[in-house]
Amino acid sequence: MKNIIKLVVLVLLFTACDDMFDPALENNRGLDAMYNEPTYAQGILANAYILLPYSSAPQSDVATDDAVTNDNDNDYLAMATGSWTASTNPMSQWQGRRNAIQYINLFLANTDEVVWSKEEVINTMYNDRLKGEAYALRAVQMLALLKAHGGWTAGGELLGVPIVTEPETAESDFNLPRNTFQECINQIIADANTAMDLLPLDFGDISDGEIPSKYQSLGVTNAGDYNRVNGNHMRGRITGRIIEAVRAQAALLAASPAYNAGTTVSWEDAANFAADVLDRVGGPNGLATDGHTWYANISQIEGLASGVTPPEIIWRGDIGQNNDLETDNFPPSLYGNGRVNPTQNLVDAFPTVDGYPITDPASNYDPEDPYANRDPRLNDYIVVNGSTQGPNSEVIVTGIYADDKDGINQENGRSTRTGYYLRKLLRYDCNPNPEFDTEQKHYAARIRYTEIFLAYAEAANEAWGPTGNGGNSYSAYDVIKAIRERAGIGLENGDAYLESVKGDKDAMRELIRNERRIELCFENHRFWDLRRWNVANLNETARGIRIEDANGTYTLVDVESRNYADYMYYGPVPYGELQKWSNLEQNAGW
Structure with a gap:
């Protein structure tokens, strides 16, 4: 290619x-x-x-309740704060x-x-x-x-x-x-x-005994002939496995609340299309043990042969050697521009390590020590006050009590607006310092198995309830349990919160959506998910945390108001196209 x-x-x-x-x-x-x-x-x-x-950068996330950007010229910031029109549309x-x-x-x-x-x-x-x-x-x-x-x-x-x-x-x-x-x-x-x-399901060299029957019937007896067309050198191109996953994505979209009144695609259809993909890896038992940190599995990334995907990835982009994401998103003290700032809204979505939402009295969440005993994915994905980042594990202080450029609104145009920095997608061993300018390998995860597992859980819960399986060998509950166990959630108490909601379809729906939010954060899913769910979060004010002193005086702050009209749950047909072609009809409101 x-x-x-x-x-x-x-x-x-x-x-x-x-x-x-x-x-x-x-x-x-x-x-x-x-x-x-x-x-x-x-x-x-x-x-x-x-x-x-597809994009390797978290672009659309800054237009959601998960993140903001400190780049005042960012098109997605403009879109989220009231400048989205049929003529000016970064999502087009x-x-x-x-x-x-x-x-x-x-x-x-x-x-x-x-x-x-x-x-x-x-x-x-x-x-x-x-x-x-x-x-x-x-x-x-x-x-x-x-x-x-x-x-x-x-x-x-x-x-x-x-x-x-x-x-x-x-x-x-x-x-x-x-x-x-x-x-x-x-x-x-x-x-x-x-x-x-x-x-083929996957590209790769095969032996004579593995030649597909349709080509054997045409007279292909030498695997070398087949491998010449579909062998290892074709890895990286789209395959049967990948397009099965795309079909599952399409069915989930059509079955979602924003669209299902106008389609014939059912939740059962969406669940079964996802199961077609997941059955090939053995269902929840095939969930990659380190899949939630795919971007930081350094030895795995370094060892990837051309076109080969790790167990978590269905389709990936090419591997590039750079430090672009780190230059954009490391804190200023590490020579970064701190562009994508996770919100307090997202931080609050991470449960405690025992699995309870932090709003649940059973969680033992301590607002005076808010990052203790939390879901391990919080530290995997977000740099919080006092955590470390960079090739030398520097401590990052986002509070205003230190004379430090990384504090909230401290470094003009480069520091965090929310009190948090991005960790997900970044490699700690990159160094944007011009003296070193250390680059490392990265790739974009176009489709992950975890995304399809979550699609199955969402659709199966709607179709058959939390523990029903519709004839498949696993349920929404089974999938969510496996995802949370992988993350280290509820290991000491048997995930009591999950057990408490497995008989409640509505509560399970909220848990599934929250797990999807966490697992897929900063991978350009949140904006589309909020719209297809048709939920109010699209207009939720982005919040941050102001930390006054080293002892932890925490003050919630509003960072950025969202300004989406109700009709913006559906994007526009470009205005210029409507001007040219009279037969095109615009979506309502635009």
């Missing part, structure tokens, strides 16, 4: 330099050139990978996703004509795999579009986006109406199912 991307760049550079030649060259190549140039054909599909809708996916879908459709319309190999059976395997990737990538891109722009119109109809499955040309009708949300979900699931029929 890297080589293909390099080729695309070189072609673009060459095309940009046609004035070097006399007479000038026409460098606009026709699509038929791809038929005998497989690399050119793959370059078209490569654009759909380049345009994947319209252009990027539709561009990617155009490349995918171009590829699908021509791939059957490409000579991938002069050996017929090898040609078939190449074509199957690449078509499978294309259908899978179209489902990924469509799902991102639907999350960002699907919504209810003023007329009470739940609409998605225009479905386009053929390449658009100068003669195409671009004035297309939006399809219904249900039609878009149907398209995503259909593309996912087609992709699963064409793709």
Whole structure:
């Protein structure tokens, strides 16, 4: 894939330099050139990978109750505080996703004509795999579009986006109406199912006895031929396992409270699609023991071969050697800019180590010693006053009592606004100090197994209650118990709080949502979750803590008011598109 991307760049550079030649060259190549140039054909599909809708940075979290930013020019800050419009929308996916879908459709319309190999059976395997990737990538891109722009119109109809499955040309009708949300979900699931029929579950070298029967029937007897197409060197591309997870994500979205009145997707459907993914790793018993600290499992990260994923990860991005996240988010004393500041709202969501919410009298939570006996994930994910950070384990003081640049609102534009700094996603062994500028390996976790476990728990609880399983071998309760045990919660008391709510669907729902908030924090899930749940937290004021002295005088402070209107639970169709195309209908309120 890297080589293909390099080729695309070189072609673009060459095309940009046609004035070097006399007479000038026409460098606009026709699509038929791809038929005998497989690399050119793959370059078209490569654009759909380049345009994947994933980020390695916690961008949208600062527009939620989980975090704020100290960057006054941040687009998400502006969005959350009242400047979100159909013309100014940092959450928009319209252009990027539709561009990617155009490349995918171009590829699908021509791939059957490409000579991938002069050996017929090898040609078939190449074509199957690449078509499978294309259908899978179209489902990924469509799902991102639907999350960002699907919504209810003023007329009470739940609409998605225009479905386009053929390449658009100068003669195409671009004035297309939006399809219904249900039609878009149907398209995503259909593309996912087609992709699963064409793709291997995972890429990797196999032996002669492991050749899939469909290729054995075509005469493939040598595993080397199969490995040439689907072997280890293909790891990192989208697979059958990945697209199964995407299908589960789509079903969860459609079954959620914000959308389910306009779809036919049930909670049972969402739970069963998630179970398809989880059964492959043995259900809750397959939950990776160190999965909640995937970003900090240094020996594991350092040992990852090209395209290989650790047990927690279903799909990851490329590994990059840098300290960008640390430069952005370390405290000022460690040469960072302290950009993402976790809120007191999020800190309060972490239970005590025995599993009780801190608001429960049984928790023994001490407001005068608020970070003692807490969920271990609090220290894994957030730098609190007096904890350590950085390559030399420096103590970080966020209170105002010390003459220190890390205190709340101490260092102009770089210190925390909430009394907390980010730890999750960062490696302590990076050093942004210009004297050292130590970089380390990082990768983006595009889809984690924990996300799908939580999707199953949410859907199974709604479908069958906390302990029902609908014919699967595990329940919502089983999943949440495994996740909390992994985190070190309730080990001394048998997780008495979980036991107390396992007969109460509503209480279990709140616990599942809270576990999802904690486990997936700073991974760009919270904004979308609050909207699909249609809950009031979207407008919750972001709070922080002011620590007056070393003995711990704690004062809660309001840091940033949110200014979301009710209609903003559904994102807008871009205003510019509505100006161009009369058949597009806007979501209500925009």
